[in-house]
Amino acid sequence: HYGSGIGLHLVKEYIDLHEGEISVASELGVGSTFIILIPTDLFEEKDERESANKVEDTGTAEDNGVTSVKKILLVEDNDEFRTFLTEQFSPMFHIIEAENGKIGEKLASSELPDLIVSDLIMPEMDGIELCKNLKGNIQTSHIPFILLTARSSDEAKMEGYEAGADSYIAKPFSFEVLLIRIRKLIEQQEKRKELFHKTIEVTPSSIT
Secondary structure (H helix, E strand, C coil): CCCCCHHHHHHHHHHHHCCCEEEEEEECCCEEEEEEECCCCCHHHHHHHHHHHHHHHHHHHHHCCCCCCCEEEEECCCHHHHHHHHHHHCCCCEEEEECCHHHHHHHHHHHCCCEEEEECCCCCCCHHHHHHHHHCCCCCCCCCEEEEECCCCHHHHHHHHHCCCCEEEECCCCHHHHHHHHHHHHHHHHHHHHHHHHCCCCCHHHHC
């Protein structure tokens, strides 16, 4: 069984969060040894840093005109990766989790999140089919959709954008890049809502 390599990326992210270090010694045909060093005196400093980050994140949201806590639907079949993203996003957003596209589609219709982040390859229903279904539904077609995948080829990107995805991010990715993309898509959506509220005459074509 071959993986996508996201496990190593997750390990590095966790270690960086703890201000630790990782090294590897590998010999072809024999195996690999990973050495992880994590400081043991971070608890007080980490708590203070997290509190500061929460204040900063809230301020950024308000500066962007996004004053309420936004709801994000996270669709990912890998439990560890989904938990990791949920932990990262929770201080800034209200997170709804789904372990596959089929459950994700139901939650998108019932919860109407402000944005959807979905993996591409999943059981029951993959990210492409989920995106097509939601973009083809008048109730959910307006929701920004971000596809996460280990496939970085142009063909894969074209397939994602043809399905209606608003953004396509290849794994492994920078969490900061994903966060900025989420904020910008939500900000654009807020501006569209504001425009519709201010528009006196609305034609069918503009609604579409």
